[in-house]
Amino acid sequence: MKLKIAIQKSGRLHEDSIKLLKECGIDINNGVNKLKTEASNFPLEVFFLRDDDIPQYVEDGVADIGMVGENVVLEKNRQVQEVEKLGFGKCRLSVAVSKTVEYTGVQDLAGLRIATSYPVIVEQFLQKNNVQAEIHEISGSVEIAPGIGLADAICDLVSSGSTLFMNGLKEAEVILKSQAVLIANKGLDAAQQQVLNKLLFRIQAVKKARNNKYILLNAPNNKLDEIIRLLPGMKSPTVLPLAEEGWSSVHSVLNENDFWDIIESLKAAGAQGILVVPIEKMII
């Protein structure tokens, strides 16, 4: 039995999806223009598809699982389960208006024509806020719609904001924060669930490793207590004596988010020769 996974054929999520599978130790041969391939060392068959089609294929069981943006999952509104956030493809779905108009709040959207490729999500947002506006569905190049007189506002994906900026628009409302997620068919059998669990275990180990760094430093023994207090570690830091009398080497694991703050405190506390090393996999 092989589990069938759908990933984006080309576009924003393609490379990161493949990279994640590879970091999970799964060898896939993704030759150019291939629509289907099999992993050589894991019971996985990979389908390369348009991202818009992935929720439906997973609902229908044509694919058992898929990697796709939460924005697409919500827009397509298919019966699938979200099993894991994948940590890439981070963006937001926002309403934007011309930078020349004054925007004071969601009621300002009343009566406007909003161009978007996300009519379902925008409709839900308008209803929730009791605002009546006209949705104009277009499939791409949404940001030029106001400039060519097609709409008064848009709703599209934003990450750096440069596309909005280049089109003379400003972000008015963030409707959704999105990232790529792993979705699964709701009726997986026990054998399929078992393969999915195996894959999930690996994905979680890769995600944890990406969020953490291994740190090694030297410290004078009289500063050890203070330095150890600064370090969380997986259990507690490893402390080894150095050849030089009165010094120790301290090893620990730091989360990416508090990383720089902790490094500064460590230096201030007397740590020297600090080395920071990426972690490949992390299993707690």
Ligand SMILES: Nc1ncnc2c1ncn2[C@@H]1O[C@H](COP(=O)(O)OP(=O)(O)OP(=O)(O)O)[C@@H](O)[C@H]1O
């Ligand atoms: N600027 C961005 N930064 C980060 N993630 C993004 C960005 N734009 C889109 N994404 C995420 O990547 C997904 C795929 O975006 P892409 O632009 O490749 O889609 P597409 O053109 O619809 O592709 P397809 O040809 O598969 O239909 C989006 O649904 C979203 O989840």
Ligand SMILES: O=P(O)(O)OC[C@H]1O[C@H](OP(=O)(O)OP(=O)(O)O)[C@H](O)[C@@H]1O
């Ligand atoms: O805020 P920014 O960093 O500028 O990113 C936002 C842009 O990125 C996406 O398009 P993409 O570049 O994937 O091209 P597409 O229109 O072909 O999907 C999205 O549709 C926006 O247009």
Ligand SMILES: [Mg+2]
């Ligand atoms: Mg698409």
